[in-house]
Amino acid sequence: MSGKIEVQDFNLYYGEHQALKQIRLSIPERDVTALIGPSGCGKSTFLRSINRMNDLIPNVRVEGALEIDGVDVYAPERDLVELRKRVGMVFQQPNPFPMSIYENIVYGPKIHGIKNKKKLDEIVERTLRQANLWDEVKDRLHASAMGLSGGQQQRLVLARVLAVEPEIILMDEPASALDPISTERLEELIKQLKRDYTIVIVTHNMQQAARVSTYTAFFLNGEVVETGLTENIFTNPQDKRTEDYITGRFG
């Protein structure tokens, strides 16, 4: 069975520096895959390769195949606006736009041509409910998003991503700036969303990877050392380097 995202012999260079080496990975649809590994091993670079965010960095060059639904993400004719609509992204620091909660969410749908007020209102309510934020903000939709707590901002960002109906959601250490309670709420949300979305999450926190993901890929020095069911990676790693990492011997 092939995955939603299929990666074959994928290399990425920042100028002369090769940050990803012969990556082979199959990321299943409607489930959570965690990317773990020590700092600087290429997790974020790989994540950003999936929606071509690395294109924004000068002197980046890629080789090999990275496909979504069997179509090459790096094909010259690929429409980047459409790609980033299908592949949403949540970053480490919550980054709401400096505008109202409502405007944050309708921003994407408006760009994609939705103008009808009733339709936009529906999107706002649906996505805030999906992000488990509706009850907390329904009475202040037109207040600034900057007045929300960090955890609420991160859920708002997720609602904003959901508003353009993506298929894949990339998360780069989404809980690292959050307190434990907000982290738990975000993890619960990730578990709910995996029924409908393909989620790829970078995390430094191995307990978090164990809690939220079904599959895990262990990165080291730009390579994928081992990949498989999270349960197996954590209880019965096949590679000595994976074992050393998960038992805390380095990283």
Ligand SMILES: Nc1ncnc2c1ncn2[C@@H]1O[C@H](COP(=O)(O)OP(=O)(O)OP(=O)(O)O)[C@@H](O)[C@H]1O
């Ligand atoms: N914009 C860039 N320009 C040049 N080199 C970069 C750039 N971004 C990352 N690198 C290099 O690529 C390698 C992989 O970095 P990357 O940020 O992907 O690792 P990471 O595993 O996500 O690390 P961390 O967990 O610390 O975020 C590192 O050697 C890093 O220095």
